[in-house]
Ligand code: LAC
């Protein structure tokens with residue numbers, strides 16, 4: 289890669305190869321400090337070769353690249369403590385990183401320094417069958433935890449699209465969600481306790497391994513979604529539930545996208561409780577079909593789909609519930625096409641594969657900006673109409689999809705044929721307008737991807753100065769010298 293230099297917290301933007309340098313007050317790891325860091329940890333735990341630095345320099349957010357000066361791969365909590373004590377003493381920036389699947393630039397070391405990856409902290413320490421809890425290290429891949437729990441008839445429900453690669457620590461940092469959040473909650477609702485190494489290397493547990501907690505401020509919840517700016521999570525205790533034995537998946541095509549959005553609150557008002565309720569615009573499913581080489585055919589004139597999953601212990605109950613779904617949709621007079629019912633494992637897997645690939649498929653088609661809007665679910669139709677109106681005003685094409693049951697709409701704004709100059713001039717104003725709309729509908733600017741680096745310029749739309757002031761006060765209490773993932777959120 290052209291233009292990489294070591295040791296300065298360089299920012300390299302691939303698009304157009306423009307390179308700008310962020311100068312800052314953090315200590316650069318010179319040779320002496322790097323050697324001291326090598327001496328602190330066992331062989332293989334500290335890397336400074338170009339390959340390792342490049343791997344840690346990006347995530348799945350657009351085309352941003354920031355090089356760290358060194359990568360550390362601790363194997364124990366004591367290693368993490370040693371790194372933090374070292375960074376605290378020398379005022380070196382530390383950015384914790386899971387699998388790098390984030391979508392807000394949160395794991396990017398914008399001030400260089402140390403990237404602390406959790407790849408070697410990847411053990412499932414305990415599955416406590418008597419209490420329906422699991423204790424894991426942050427580098428455990430979410431799907432591995434789910435599989436391990438399923439062997440005991442238990443469910444860890446949080447399932448981001450990237451569940452096969454993202455880690456539980458990354459999910460804690462971002463408060464990740466995914467399709468099943470509509471029934472089971474996001475990471476927030478499923479984590480009960482955290483072991484955290486603080487900026488100065490001290491270690492705390494944020495709560496206790498209990499299902500109720502009224503013992504002072506809730507530091508567990510504070511830590512979730514804090515994007516590595518308050519501490520480094522070294523153990524996560526999650527709650528588990530009985531594994532539903534059966535699922536049923538329906539793909540419902542709508543001739544009007546607005547009606548698909550409207551159907552979401554209608555279904556809940558009828559008393560239904562799906563385990564997933566996802567929305568995909570026609571262009572989203574088309575892109576996924578192309579990208580995955582699926583043979584699925586979508587009827588002419590269809591503008592959007594709802595992908596609905598029901599789960600439970602009895603197939604007969606699920607079938608009754610599915611019938612109720614049809615009845616509710618019919619009674620409302622929505623114009624829908626042929627409903628596809630996924631019954632076999634292969635059919636269900638194909639439908640979910642398409643849904644999980646949408647983000648990758650859409651990004652494959654154009655330069656893009658992905659937004660993670662969320663509104664009260666009844667406001668979804670207004671959000672969709674507003675997104676399209678803003679798009680027409682600025683000349684952007686947009687593709688929307690997401691977790692409709694949560695009112696969480698991912699809006700992919702595509703550059704398409706727009707020329708470079710117009711894209712650069714309009715994208716920021718367009719996003720600002722989109723977020724203003726979201727807030728005016730009672731929503732907020734991120735539901736599950738976080739603020740990180742790329743949403744930071746828009747935080748003032750969602751939060752008042754008083755609110756931001758309180759957040760900054762919390763940051764200072766936890767991280768007085770500002771070494772933990774600097775440059776994020778505010
Ligand atoms: C999804 C990711 C992008 O829902 O959040 O596919």
Ligand code: ZN
Pocket residue numbers: 449466690691698736
């Ligand atoms: Zn999502």
